[in-house]
Structure formats: structure tokens, C-alpha cells
Amino acid sequence: TRTLDLAVIPGDGIGIEVVEQGLLVLDAALAGEDVTVRTADFNLGAARYHATGDTLTEADLEAIRTHDAILLGAIGDPSVPSGVLERELLLRLRFTLDHYVNLRPGRLYPGVASPLANPGEVDFVVVREGTEGPYVGNGGAIRVGTPHEVATEVSVNTAFGIERVVRDAFARAAVRPRKKISLVHKHNVLVHAGHLWRRTVDAVNAEYPDVTVEYMHVDAATIYLVTNPSRFDVIVTDNLFGDILTDLAAAITGGIGLAASANINPDRDANGKHVAPSMFEPVHGSAPDIAGQGKADPTATVLSVALLLEHVGMPDAAARVQAAVAADLAERPVLSGRVRSTAEIGKELAARVAG
Amino acid sequence: TRTLDLAVIPGDGIGIEVVEQGLLVLDAALAGEDVTVRTADFNLGAARYHATGDTLTEADLEAIRTHDAILLGAIGDPSVPSGVLERELLLRLRFTLDHYVNLRPGRLYPGVASPLANPGEVDFVVVREGTEGPYVGNGGAIRVGTPHEVATEVSVNTAFGIERVVRDAFARAAVRPRKKISLVHKHNVLVHAGHLWRRTVDAVNAEYPDVTVEYMHVDAATIYLVTNPSRFDVIVTDNLFGDILTDLAAAITGGIGLAASANINPDRDANGKHVAPSMFEPVHGSAPDIAGQGKADPTATVLSVALLLEHVGMPDAAARVQAAVAADLAERPVLSGRVRSTAEIGKELAARVAG
Ligand SMILES: CC(C)[C@H](C(=O)O)[C@@H](O)C(=O)O
Ligand SMILES: CC(C)[C@H](C(=O)O)[C@@H](O)C(=O)O
Numbered sequence: 001t002r003t004l005d006l007a008v009i010p011g012d013g014i015g016i017e018v019v020e021q022g023l024l025v026l027d028a029a030l031a032g033e034d035v036t037v038r039t040a041d042f043n044l045g046a047a048r049y050h051a052t053g054d055t056l057t058e059a060d061l062e063a064i065r066t067h068d069a070i071l072l073g074a075i076g077d078p079s080v081p082s083g084v085l086e087r088e089l090l091l092r093l094r095f096t097l098d099h100y101v102n103l104r105p106g107r108l109y110p111g112v113a114s115p116l117a118n119p120g121e122v123d124f125v126v127v128r129e130g131t132e133g134p135y136v137g138n139g140g141a142i143r144v145g146t147p148h149e150v151a152t153e154v155s156v157n158t159a160f161g162i163e164r165v166v167r168d169a170f171a172r173a174a175v176r177p178r179k180k181i182s183l184v185h186k187h188n189v190l191v192h193a194g195h196l197w198r199r200t201v202d203a204v205n206a207e208y209p210d211v212t213v214e215y216m217h218v219d220a221a222t223i224y225l226v227t228n229p230s231r232f233d234v235i236v237t238d239n240l241f242g243d244i245l246t247d248l249a250a251a252i253t254g255g256i257g258l259a260a261s262a263n264i265n266p267d268r269d270a271n272g273k274h275v276a277p278s279m280f281e282p283v284h285g286s287a288p289d290i291a292g293q294g295k296a297d298p299t300a301t302v303l304s305v306a307l308l309l310e311h312v313g314m315p316d317a318a319a320r321v322q323a324a325v326a327a328d329l330a331e332r333p334v335l336s337g338r339v340r341s342t343a344e345i346g347k348e349l350a351a352r353v354a355g
Numbered sequence: 356t357r358t359l360d361l362a363v364i365p366g367d368g369i370g371i372e373v374v375e376q377g378l379l380v381l382d383a384a385l386a387g388e389d390v391t392v393r394t395a396d397f398n399l400g401a402a403r404y405h406a407t408g409d410t411l412t413e414a415d416l417e418a419i420r421t422h423d424a425i426l427l428g429a430i431g432d433p434s435v436p437s438g439v440l441e442r443e444l445l446l447r448l449r450f451t452l453d454h455y456v457n458l459r460p461g462r463l464y465p466g467v468a469s470p471l472a473n474p475g476e477v478d479f480v481v482v483r484e485g486t487e488g489p490y491v492g493n494g495g496a497i498r499v500g501t502p503h504e505v506a507t508e509v510s511v512n513t514a515f516g517i518e519r520v521v522r523d524a525f526a527r528a529a530v531r532p533r534k535k536i537s538l539v540h541k542h543n544v545l546v547h548a549g550h551l552w553r554r555t556v557d558a559v560n561a562e563y564p565d566v567t568v569e570y571m572h573v574d575a576a577t578i579y580l581v582t583n584p585s586r587f588d589v590i591v592t593d594n595l596f597g598d599i600l601t602d603l604a605a606a607i608t609g610g611i612g613l614a615a616s617a618n619i620n621p622d623r624d625a626n627g628k629h630v631a632p633s634m635f636e637p638v639h640g641s642a643p644d645i646a647g648q649g650k651a652d653p654t655a656t657v658l659s660v661a662l663l664l665e666h667v668g669m670p671d672a673a674a675r676v677q678a679a680v681a682a683d684l685a686e687r688p689v690l691s692g693r694v695r696s697t698a699e700i701g702k703e704l705a706a707r708v709a710g
């Protein structure tokens with residue numbers, strides 16, 4: 001019997017509701033397999049912060065580290081000053097566990113409406129760098145609150161950090177039918193970081209001669225995402241551009257209620273064991289306006305569970321979850337007005353997975 | 356007789372073609388008025404760079420400064436290393452002439468197709484900060500070309516720089532029917548710069564109590580631009596976010612062939628004279644792939660000419676240009692296949708303006 005040890009961080013707002021359904025579907029997906037799922041809940045987010053002042057302690061981190069993977073709902077609440085939970089909890093997890101591949105599929109499932117008049121076939125994946133760029137928290141301010149305030153934000157980019165994520169992107173592109181990489185940056189303005197990205201992509205491309213590479217500026221990328229999203233196969237880009245493009249990608253493929261993500265540390269030790277747990281989370285946030293009302297769509301979390309199963313080496317279970325979601329989405333147009341609660345969608349997906 | 360002294364920078368690629376048509380329409384718009392237009396052409400861009408090595412000399416700048424306004428086509432050519440012309444010419448003009456208001460209307464004209472299935476009424480304006488943020492060129496790299504390379508890009512933000520552009524945005528919002536400002540940033544990650552923007556907007560809002568303010572993260576803004584662009588009235592944002600959002604805005608309102616922009620320095624001296632010429636340019640680039648073929652749409656340049664006329668205090672002429680463009684766009688659907696050249700569109704617009 002294999003054991004799957006999950007650290008579960010429901011977090012804030014609708015995070016709590018969607019994670020519950022994600023776990024339900026996970027259990028259903030593994031029902032037929034010889035796997036025992038063990039979950040440990042971590043009380044992190046606004047409630048914990050207000051109760052204890054803690055965002056993420058060393059002890060939390062040490063405990064989380066022992067698990068095979070992390071399922072996270074959403075982090076953020078208007079009652080906590082902006083940036084505190086994001087930086088000290090969510091980004092701290094991504095950075096400390098070295099989740100350098102932030103993987104975000106952009107796929108328009110049959111039956112799902114897009115705001116685009118002619119979306120075409122949309123099926124790409126964004127490989128967003130997850131541990132550097134403008135997200136490093138390397139900024140500051142002087143003379144705060146005076147007319148002479150100066151605030152800086154420093155984007156830090158390293159050959160080491162870019163090369164490893166670019167390699168991951170090429171490895172993914174190489175096994176996809178179209179074998180195409182779009183590097184997105186803004187190297188005509190951010191010349192130092194941009195040229196480092198470009199040179200790195202060119203160097204790795206030499207090892208993957210059958211992978212086609214195109215470059216586009218981030219502003220142009222937003223244009224293509226709405227006029228011709230089919231042109232994309234694998235997009236590789238920095239932390240901030242990836243943040244922006246993946247919300248846009250979610251919007252054109254049915255909304256953030258469907259957008260899954262994986263924060264992956266692909267590295268393994270000498271025994272082939274992952275050096276740190278990867279973290280799976282819906283792209284949407286905590287949505288305080290609809291929290292606790294059973295209105296959230298758990299589908300993004302369920303698709304993130306599929307990415308989790310794939311990452312821990314259970315591709316069949318992952319495929320069952322994917323297929324259940326695809327079938328559910330395909331039938332949504334004929335639901336005609338029947339509004340399902342978070343729990344109903346979760347239950348129906350679990351039933352489909354159990355099949 | 357009033358004189359309008361224009362510095363004309365056709366620049367590279369299609370810039371040359373569209374500027375010619377822009378000037379034709381400008382002449383037509385002023386035909387009935389007691390205005391003499393004087394233009395001085397500045398040979399700047401790739402050709403000059405290859406011939407002399409110069410991007411923008413002090414002498415060029417001094418000469419440009421003496422004019423009432425600048426009409427610019429496009430800058431950039433693949434034969435010049437990326438970033439050279441952008442940073443040393445285009446951005447140098449914006450920074451040296453202190454064009455702190457980069458104004459970019461996002462308007463879907465009747466008759467124009469949007470890639471969105473249900474765009475609704477789209478009529479907003481983006482006030483993009485033009486002189487600081489990640490565009491300051493304050494970055495560098497060490498150990499270039501080695502596995503230990505580190506490249507940084509520093510976003511510099513000042514209370515002075517943000518307050519003046521925020522004031523401009525409020526002044527614009529206050530005279531629009533909806534009186535609404537959307538501040539776009541990413542203050543949950545870029546906390547120092549983001550909080551400075553937020554505090555500044557709140558402070559200026561106190562002087563404009565009838566203007567409504569909403570805040571949204573840049574990633575969320577891209578979602579709303581494709582799912583509900585009608586919600587926007589005035590968007591105020593930093594240099595990089597403004598770059599990204601305005602290309603997306605152009606895409607949903609018919610493409611960058613129609614997107615106008617103004618780089619404005621609104622400041623005046625004691626005599627009421629502008630302290631520096633503002634610069635008017637289409638959002639599109641030099642498009643080397645179609646350059647010299649008469650395929651470029653000069654409409655974005657013509658609409659930029661309208662912004663120019665408004666800026667120099669000729670609102671009636673500006674309105675005539677706007678109206679001519681609107682009429683031309685409204686008739687495009689019935690052109691049914693008749694493809695017009697750059698010069699034909701320019702000539703027809705000029706005729707309408709004169710008409
Ligand atoms: C909450 C925020 C810090 C986060 C990010 O910017 O990465 C979110 O927008 C995301 O995309 O996961
Ligand atoms: C060419 C480039 C430097 C420029 C910018 O980034 O500002 C362009 O994209 C624009 O939007 O005017």
C-alpha cells in the first residue's frame with residue numbers, strides 16, 4: 001500500500017469550501033487504487049494571523065516539508081493589510097520550497113463559453129518562473145508619507161534561476177505535438193533581465209533543435225491571447241508577466257473558476273525523492289464577497305488536484321479527474337439555469353470519477 | 356495668423372507611411388482656420404543610427420524642444436540591437452521632455468469588430484505614468500554570459516511623480532460623465548510602490564469627493580478588460596502596467612491599427628506656455644514585416660493627430676478629425692473586401708475632414 005501524505009492549507013474565504021471538494025474528488029479518484037491518503041490540515045491565513053499574529057512559522061514550514069504535496073485553497077483577506085499574507089505566507093511557501101515552475105494550463109474545454117467571439121482551439125501551458133523576478137521582495141521606501149517619498153521594487157534575475165525553468169519548459173514542449181515555445185518578456189525596455197532570458201532560451205534551444213522558439217513582448221502577448229490564442233503551445237515567462245498572462249488566459253478559457261495551477265519543485269535527491277513538496281492551488285483568490293455561500297466553483301481546485309496526482313506519479317487517477325471535469329463542463333450548457341452549489345459540483349465530479 | 360510648429364519624427368518602418376497620412380489629415384483639418392502649419396522633419400531611427408551611430412543627440416533634442424508638438428510614427432528595427440532605439444531614442448524623448456502623462460484612449464467605435472463576443476460600450480482612457488517605474492533604465496548585470504549572471508531591473512517610484520499623474524487622472528475623470536477612476540497596480544506583491552500609489556490616489560480623492568475610485572490588481576484588470584470593459588472610465592497606472600493594459604485595450608477595441616496615444620507634459624510656465632512639446636504617436640510599432648507596402652492603417656496616427664490638435668488648443672479641428680475617423684470606421688463593414696492602401700485611407704479621411 002502506497003501512502004499519499006498531503007498538507008492541506010484551506011486558507012481564507014472560498015479556499016476552505018473548494019479544498020473540501022477537491023479532497024472529495026481526490027478520494028474518489030484513488031478509491032480503486034492501493035493508496036492510503038493521509039491529510040494534515042494547516043491553519044494558515046487570516047484567522048490564524050488575527051488569533052496569533054503568525055503568518056507562517058518555522059515549525060509550520062518544517063511540518064509542511066514532510067508531506068508529499070500541498071493542496072492550497074486561497075490566501076488573502078481584506079481584514080489583513082495588503083501584502084502581509086501574500087508575501088509572508090503564500091510567496092514564502094513558493095520561495096522557501098523553491099517552487100520554481102509555476103505551471104498554469106490554459107485550455108478551453110468543449111462546452112465552456114469564452115468571452116472571445118472566435119476563440120478557436122485553446123490548449124497551451126504557461127511555465128511561469130516562481131522564485132525570482134519582481135517577486136523577490138527586494139524593494140523599499142524612504143521618506144514614507146512625505147512629498148519626497150521614493151519607493152523601489154527590484155527585479156532580481158539569475159542565470160541559475162532562469163535556466164532551470166527554461167529547461168523545464170523545453171522538456172514540456174518537446175513532448176507536446178506542436179513543440180513550440182513562446183518566450184514572453186519586455187527586453188526592449190528591461191534590457192538586462194530580458195537579454196538574460198533571451199540568451200538562456202537560445203542556449204537551451206540548441207539542445208532541443210526540434211522545438212520552435214518565438215519571442216514576443218508581454219504587451220504583444222496580451223494581444224495574441226485575445227486575437228489568436230491558438231498560436232500558443234508553451235509560454236515561458238517571468239514571475240510578474242506570468243501572473244498577468246495567466247489571469248488573462250483564465251479569462252479567455254472560461255474564467256478563474258476553472259483555472260488550475262501547480263507550484264512545482266521538480267528537483268529530486270539521490271534516491272529519486274522530490275526534495276520538497278510541490279503545491280497545487282486554484283488561480284483564483286479567496287473571493288471574500290462570495291465566501292461561505294456555496295457559490296464558488298470548485299473546478300479549478302479539482303483540476304489542480306489532477307495536476308497534483310500527476311506530479312506524485314499517479315497519472316491514471318489524474319486522467320480520471322481530468323475526464324470527469326471535461327464531462328461535467330461539456331454538460332454545463334444543458335444545465336440551463338440550474339445553479340449548482342460548490343458542494344453539488346464537487347459531489348457530481350466525485351461521482352463521475354468513481355464512475 | 357497662428358503658427359503651429361511641428362517636429363515630425365517618422366522613424367522606422369510603417370512609421371514613415373502613417374505619418375505622411377497623419378499630416379495630410381492635419382492640413383485638411385486646419386484648412387478653414389487661420390493657422391499656418393510648419394513642419395520640421397527629424398531623421399531619427401534605424402537609418403540615422405546606421406549612418407552616423409547617433410540615436411538622439413543633444414542638438415536634436417534642443418531643436419525638437421523649440422516646437423509646439425511632436426508627431427512620431429514608430430521607432431524600432433530588427434537591424435538594431437533590441438533596446439537601443441527604444442531606450443536611447445523613444446524613451447529618452449519621453450523622459451527628457453518629461454511626458455509624465457501617457458494618455459491612451461480605449462474606445463470601440465461603431466462599426467469596428469472586436470475579438471470579444473459581447474464587448475458592450477467601451478469608452479475609457481488609460482492614464483499611464485510615463486517617466487518612472489520599471490522604465491527608468493535603472494538596472495544592470497554582473498557576470499554576464501556566465502552561469503552566475505545576475506541581472507536586476509529597478510522600478511523607481513516617487514511621490515512627486517505619482518502625485519502629478521494621479522492629479523491629471525482625477526482632473527480628467529471629474530469632467531467625464533461617469534467620474535470613475537480605476538487604480539491598477541499589484542500592491543499585494545510590489546508593496547512599496549503599490550502602497551505609495553494607493554496612498555496618493557486616496558489623498559487626491561479627498562479633493563475630488565465626487566470621483567469614485569476602485570482599486571484592482573493588474574492581473575484582475577486583464578480579466579475585466581475582456582469580460583466587462585464597460586466598467587472602466589479612467590484607468591490610472593504605472594508605466595509598465597500601462598504598457599501592457601493599453602495593448603490589450605487596443606486589441607479589444609479593433610486592434611493597434613486604431614490605437615492612438617499622447618505623451619503629454621501638461622506643465623506651463625508663468626506665461627501659460629507649455630514648458631516642453633508633447634508627443635503624439637500611434638501605439639503600434641514599426642511593423643517591419645509590412646513596411647513600405649502601403650498596408651498599414653494610418654487611423655491610429657490620425658487619431659493621435661486629433662489628440663495633438665486638442666493639446667495645442669484647437670478642439671474644433673480635433674473634433675473634425677475624430678468625426679471623420681468615426682464616419683470612416685462606421686462604413687468599413689460595407690467596404691466588403693475592398694482593401695484600401697495606407698494612402699487611400701489617408702486621402703479619404705482628409706476628404707471627409709475637409710468635407
Ligand atoms: C495572491 C498573489 C500574491 C498571487 C501572485 O501574484 O502570484 C496570485 O495573483 C497568483 O497568481 O497566484
Ligand atoms: C517600444 C516600447 C519601448 C514602447 C513602450 O514599452 O512604452 C511601446 O510598447 C509603447 O507602448 O509605446
